[in-house]
Every structure is written in structure tokens, then in C-alpha cells.
Amino acid sequence: MPPNYPLVSIIITCFNYELFISECIESALQQDYPNLEIIVVDDGSKDGSWDIIQQYRDQVTCVRQQNRGALRSSLTGFRLSNGDFVHFLDADDLLVPGALQQIAPHLRPDVSKVPFMLSPIDRDGQVIGDPFPKLAQSIESGPLIQSINQRGYYNTPPTSGNIYRRDIYENLGDLSYERAIDGVPYLLAPFLGKVVSLDVPLGKYRIHNANLSSFSTLSSDRLNGYIDRFMARLRHLAQLIDERGIKGKIRLRQDYAYVREMTILSTVASGKRPALRLLASYISAVRREHRALRTCMSLAFALGLFVLPNLGRRQLASFRLDPSRFWRVRSRLKHAASVGT
Template identity: 25%
Template sequence: MVASNIQPKVSIVIPTYNTGRYVLDAIDSVLAQTYPHVELIVVDDGSSDETPALLEQHPGNFIRYRQANAGQSAAMNFGWQQSSGELLGYLSADDRLHPGAVEAIVAAMAQAPEAVLAYPDFCVIDEDSKPVRTVHTPDYEERLLIANFQCLPGPGALFRRSVWEQVGGWNTGLRNIPDMDFFLRLCQHGPFTRVPTPLADFRIHSGSTTYNPCNAERSDEPLRVINSLYQTRGLSPSILGWKRKALANALMLSGFMHGFSGRYTLFLARMGKAALLDPSSLLSRKMVSYVLTIVRPKSKA
């Protein structure tokens, strides 16, 4: 059936790499959506576990691709390039959509035609799918996204294909925060809109990139991303006015990533530079949280 203007086709990409334990839950959560025009594309990024066999054996109606390992961003971009939807989205292979999620997010975008992206609240679950907490995301403000360097969209977000075609996909040179880089480019073409209902699950587990140490290059990604933004021509006066605060927040995140990975000298250097750029950051909740996390004794497995 061809989607109408009232019910645009939605394409969701699931990139997967050695996520055999979780990927079927992610797939099934998309296939179970009540919205009638969903195209699901799963891109296996060269998995060496049971993932390829699980995808081959799954009876569901979705598109499967397999490529040599090139990273999450490359897999995501390939999936979007093969898609045909007017609205695009993605789901990490260890996350899940709630029933009715796509229908609710499409409705939110229809009610906010100026919005280029819609994002819902979400639940955090553990590796056994037990609930941990509910994340009530802030209402969208460009200042929060840029000046605070706060990644507002989580799992379940959808965005307009027409804008994706203008900004391009994820930066394949980024491994930890390609989503943040993408959202900073996307927001220059229009506002986002929040759906204040938990509509997805974000899973935390031992193999999650979000909660694992990373090398120095990846820890510096926040600085690469914010510097890339401020090299863009034609930025609005408000965005230009946030530069010092945005850089300070990127420095704090970079410092935290270095400290979490055991590079304490770089942690202190980044935090000190952030405080010089934006003295108010010195006693901010974010700074205090980062410092307490680093100095708190790590529990033994």
C-alpha cells in the first residue's frame, strides 16, 4: 500500500554488530508497531556471533543487509540510503520501541509541521529488560542542545527525509557521539518537538558503548563536534553567542570521558579549561556530577 500524505511512510534502520542477545527484541518491537506504513531495514555490520543466523531465520517482513565491518555510522548511513520513507529513524540493536510508538511520533510531527525531528521520553532497562528508571526529556530548546551540549533525542526519534538529504548522515569518523553531531546539523533547519510520553526502551549493559571506557581519540569527540559546528557558515547570532558556553560543556564531557577511562591528567586539564571559558560551569550540577562519578570508587564485578 502506498502511504498517503496523512500517513507518511516511516523507515527505521537497525544497525547491528554482535548483538545476538538483543537484536530480535529490537526487530520484534518495530514489527509489532500499530502504524501501517513502517519499513524496517536491518544492517548487519559484519557480526561474528549468532546475529547473521538469527536474522536469516527470522520470519518477519523486513529488509536485511550484511556488510563488512565498517562501524555503526556506516551501517546507519547505508540503511537510510536504501530506505524509501518520508520519515526516517533508527533503533540501536539493544533498544526497543513501545507498542504504538511510531503512530504517536508521526502524529506529533503532523501537529508540528515546522519541526524537523520528534523525540519521545524513554525508559532505561537493564540487560535482563528490567526497568531501571524513566527519563523525562526536556522540552526542546535550541539553547539546551547547543549551549548545554545536551543530546535531547533518545531512542524512538523520527526526522524528515527532506532535511536528512540536506545535512547528510552520520559522520563515519565519530564512534561515540555521531548522533549529537547529526542533531547539531539537523537543528539548523528547524526546531525539534518532544513527545512527553515514554515510547522506547534504552538498554544499559556491560557491552554498551555509552557506559564503557574509550580511547583518547574518542574522548575528544565532543571537541571535534562542537568545533565543527562553529566552523559552519551562516550561524545565527544566538548560536554564535553561545560559543564559549558550548565549548565549555563540550570540554566537560570530553574531560569526563577521559577521567572515566583513567586519564586523570586530561580530565583535570579539560575541566580547568572549561571553568576558564565559563566560570559558572565550575559549580554547575553537570561539573559536580562528573567529578563525583570519577572520584567515586568503582564497584568490582
Template identity: 30%
Template sequence: MIINKQSSSLEESLIADNYPLVSILINNYNYAQYLSQAIDSALGQTYENTEVIVVDDGSTDNSREVIKGYDNQIISVFKKNGGQASAINAGFAASKGDIICLLDADDIFLPEKAAEIVNFFNLNPDIDWAFNESAPMQSEDIMNADLKATFKEIYNNNDDILTKKIDFRSNIINAELPNFTPSTSNLCFSRKLSKKMFPLPEERGCSGLAICDAYLKLIAVGLGIGCASKKNLGIFRLHQNNLYTTQDITNKRIIYSEIFLATAYYMRAEFPLFSKLAKKLFSKAFATYLRNKNKNEISNKLIQKYFDYLSFYEKIEVSCNICYFFLKLGFKDLV
């Protein structure tokens, strides 16, 4: 396999004859207006040993027509709507890569993304994950931009940005939360680690995001050593349909409680080693849920199922933690 001459300086840093297959998994639901730019960015990588897998999670817009237009340039997966976790599961099941890179359909990869990630893995053969950052841009600015020039500007601004090798496994066991875990489109995993994490629990919740990047990155950091870089290797699209970032504080709390109730339950169920962190996440999420004005049956079931895992003394401990976090949130949202 070869790498295009567009990134010759980066090519020289890659270990000779070590060009792993990189699978880029794009998950899409009703983002037809953004999807082509995501797919084009995945296909336009300077590192050529890639496969692009696009999963449509039962879209009701013209996403499927957009995907079909790429024919055999990509691997297409069409499925019934089941939430983000089920879409990522379908993408992983269809993949063959040694390295798995996730890309939301409304985001974009810089051309050097795959090459940089391969470089992280080649220079650190004992790592199992690699995280980077993305430059935020308003959607209208992206649509009107000269993307080639924009990519170049963002990438060149990465000069002298360090990448840190991190072993946070014992911290996760001791319920410490990492501060270097970015959003979905900045997450990359070795296949070895991915096999331990997938399939993800297909708990979609009311938002469709109950099991999402929060679960993935905490499990990944708990199971393996990795590299975290502040390099912007993509573009994070800001638009009115962002399911979390554009919400008001009330809706953010509703989504937050749902995500972390699900994350805590399945973390405890699937990875008992992280039970201490699961307690912390559950206590915060339940306290937030109690503050929410909108309750739902899905969250109620997760709460009950989580408590069923606990011993009598653990229930007392968690109940005390819930009270602490409830009071910490303040009294302004009392129901």
C-alpha cells in the same frame, strides 16, 4: 494506507489521508541475542505504512543468520565493520521514508511508537524532529516478561504527559546545550532534515561511537524546530554490554572525550554556524582527555585538526577554556 484497529483512539487524532512512510533503521553489531526482539517490535507497529531496515555492521556472532530469517519482511544491509555512524549512514541510504526513526538493536519500540511520531508531525507540520523517551528495563526482565502486557502497561502510564514544541536553534548557535535530547532509539527526523545531516562523518574512534547520537541530536536541534515528549514509546535495555552506561568513571571519561572531540571537530567542519558550541564542547572534551590516563593517536589527530581551524585569537580563547574546565574537573586524576 491504513492503521490497525489496535490503537483506534490514536488513529482518530491523525490527520485524515496523511500517512507518511516511516523508515525504522536498526543498526546492529554483535547483538544477535537481542536483535529479534528489536526487529519484531519494528514489524509490530500499529501504524502500517512503515519499512524496517536492518543494517549489520560486520558482526562476528550469528546476527546475519537472525536477519536472513526475516527474508523479505525487512530490508537487509550487510557491511564491513565501520562503527555506528557508518551503519546509520547505510540504513539511511537504503531508506525511502518521509520520517526516519532510529532503533539500536538492543532496544525495543512499543507498538504505538510510529503512530505517535506520525501524530507529532501531522499536528505540527513545521517540525523536522521528534524526540521521545524509553522505559529502562534490565535485559533478564525483558527476556522473561510478557511483552504484550509490558507494552500495554508502559504505554498506559503515558496518560497526560505533554509534548512540547521547541525551537532551540538560536540557543545552539549561542552554545547552549539542550536538556531534552535522549538516546539514539528515541530520535526521529524528517527526511528533509535528514538530507542536511547525512551522510554522517564516519569517524569511529576507539569505541566505535566517536560520531553517534550526540552529534546527530545537536545538529538536528540546531537546524530545525521539533517536538520533545516525555512519553515512553520504547524500552531501553540495560545489560552488561552497554558501551557507555555500564562503564566506570575512568572509561566513561575516555569515551566522553572521544565522542565530544569528534563531535566538536566535525560540527566546526560541517556546520560553521555552530562554531561557538563546537568550541565549548572541544574545550570540555580536551580537558577531560588531559585527565585521562589513556591517550590515543585518533584523539590526538582530532585535536590537531580542530586547532588548525582556529585563528590565533580563537586558540587563545580555547586554551583558556581548556584550563578552566581542567581545573573544574579537580585534581584527583592528575596524570
């Protein structure tokens, strides 16, 4: 293969997604990229997913395992892969035609990660909002490292919107705290190479009842789990930086705006009104980490959680955690603004 076409491994993990798995596999097979392998791991599906997957056994590597969760099925696929770059594609998501050809010029040894935007679609494949997250065309990792130090994260797409250089996933160590495959790798990538962000939607992210279940139940335990994983990833990142002798350190804090927000939502989930001191700490963290518009929005959100009755607080908190509602609202506001100009 020409040097600008390194081997790319698309790893598709599936659990009970018989409605979507065929379309997902087809979106990978239809890529006009000349050096590609596709691995599909069925994580013990109880529906007809495995029967559908086996129909592609002459074109892709098909593996079935007992149900062990998304992380372990992704690791199974990674162990079976040989790609210089890897792409974890959720079974309900899609790649758009020609996506890998657009990404190909950036698959270089000095590039650790290529994130791209995703178009949110509904169960039937209809677009329900603007492409997200908003990415600026960039080849720099410095601002991302700065964001990690400031906020504990940087703006990145969900799993299906990223291609990683293989070594980012090697020798990660203990991931027992994790549920997803790309929790600490997305944080590690800027320290190990250039992150080339593409400001075009090259994939589709499906919103449906199954994957919204994690947002539908406002649970204190669930929200505290978000906090625990957030902090565990940062501690793990600091460990990997030290073990690999990478230049640069990260400063761990306990008062990230994300942690404060999840603490507030956990308080609401337990049926309590957040204390003014906690809300003030949250606003202070947002002011430190974000610009004025975000601070104003967060202030309105915090005030709502304080003044509303219990039912209203829970509804507002649920709205905050539901991405499909946010995308629809953003799209409507954008449309209204364009009509008014």
C-alpha cells in the same frame, strides 16, 4: 495512505547482538502504523545475528555488509530507505507497542524531529530507572537553538529516541570525524523545522556490558576524542547552516562546560590532579550555562576531583561517565523523597 500517515523507515543496525536482535525487530513489526518499512543492516556480525535476521526476510529488508562500524551501517540503511521520516533503532533497544501511533500526529512537513523519552532496561529487559531524558512537551525550536549557542548542545535522547524528517540526513557532507549517525543531525534539526518533544517513554534503552564498554575504561585518549567530536559537530553545523542559507548563526567557543569537564576527566585519567585554574574555569562555564542546582552539583564534583587521592578521583570520574549508575541513584533519591513526603 492518508496524509497523516507518511512513510516511516525504521532502520535497525546490528553488530553481534544475537541476544537482542529478534526482540528489537519484533518491537518494530508490532507497531500498528499503516505505512512502515523496516530495514535491518547486519554489520558483519561474528555471532548468530545474521541467521536470526534472515528469519524475518519476508517481513523486512535484510542486508549484510562487511564490518564497517555503526555510522556506515546506518548510512547503508538510510540509502536503502524511502521514508518521509526515518528512525534509527539500535539492535539492543525497543519501541513500545503503539509508539508510532502516538507519534503519527506530529509527522508533518514542518516538523524536523520528534524526540521521545526512553526507559532504561537491563540485559533481561527489566526497567532499572526512570525514563530519560526529562523532556517537556514542546513544539518550539527556538529554545533549542538558544541552548546550542549557549552550551553547544541541547537535551536530547540517544539515537533510538528520535524520529527525523528525511531531509535532515541528506547532503550532510563529510562525516569522517563521527562515530554515530545522529551527531550533527540532532543539532541541525531545530534550524530546519519544529522539534516536537514528547514527554512520554515510547522506547526502551538497554544497558548491558557491551554498550557500557565505552564508559568502563577511563582513558585520556577516549575523553579527548569526545572533545574533538563535540567541537567537530559544531563546526560542521556552522558549515551546513552557511551552505543551506539557513537563517541564524551559531557562536563557537572553546570554553563550553562540556569541554572543560571532559578536559578535567582526561587529566584524571592520565593520573594527574586537575589544576585549580581548570576547575575554576569549569565552574564558571557551568554557572554561565546552567541553573543553580547544576552549579552546586558541579562544584561538589570538582572539589571531589581535587581533594581525593588518585584512586578516589578515578572512581569518581568513572561514576560520572557511567549512565547506569546515575539512573539508579536518581531513582533511589526520587523514591526516598516520595516516601518522605
